[in-house]
Amino acid sequence: MTEMIQNTAWPAPVTEPSSLTMRSMPESSEKARAFVAAWFATCGFCTDIVHDARLVGSELVTNAHRHATAPGEPITVRLYLSDYGPVIEVIDPSDRVPVLRDPSDPFAVSGRGLALVAALTRTWGTNPLATGGKVVYAILPGI
């Protein structure tokens, strides 16, 4: 199923997306954590999924802040249900793409965030946007 999803665009929303646009700053990750956790809890997902979703949203927004934006540039989080499960999208204005690093490197002091995202999700990926920038999406288990 993973390959099938990744060969398409990111999964289509079956609910109206809920979105939050922030200026890139160190506090962006905490705002994203609160936004993601509240939405997943409101949708009725179990505590484990709410916690995993918060962590995934946090890693993706931290990446958008650290690797894809200058301070003050926009980062948008979009949340919706799809046929494959609940989706977290993080949109940033950079065309640079995320690169999954080898999480087993014992000497690496960074580079484990996307490995964590991969472990906690059904799948994740990235797509360029016609308007410039990109979306990084992750599909959580559930539904």
Ligand SMILES: Nc1ncnc2c1ncn2[C@@H]1O[C@H](COP(=O)(O)OP(=O)(O)O)[C@@H](O)[C@H]1O
């Ligand atoms: N939103 C993004 N835009 C551009 N590059 C990204 C983005 N997210 C991740 N990357 C790239 O992918 C790498 C791996 O990300 P990650 O596993 O989260 O590790 P870390 O953030 O600790 O470097 C980053 O070092 C960066 O080069």
Ligand SMILES: [Mg+2]
């Ligand atoms: Mg990271």
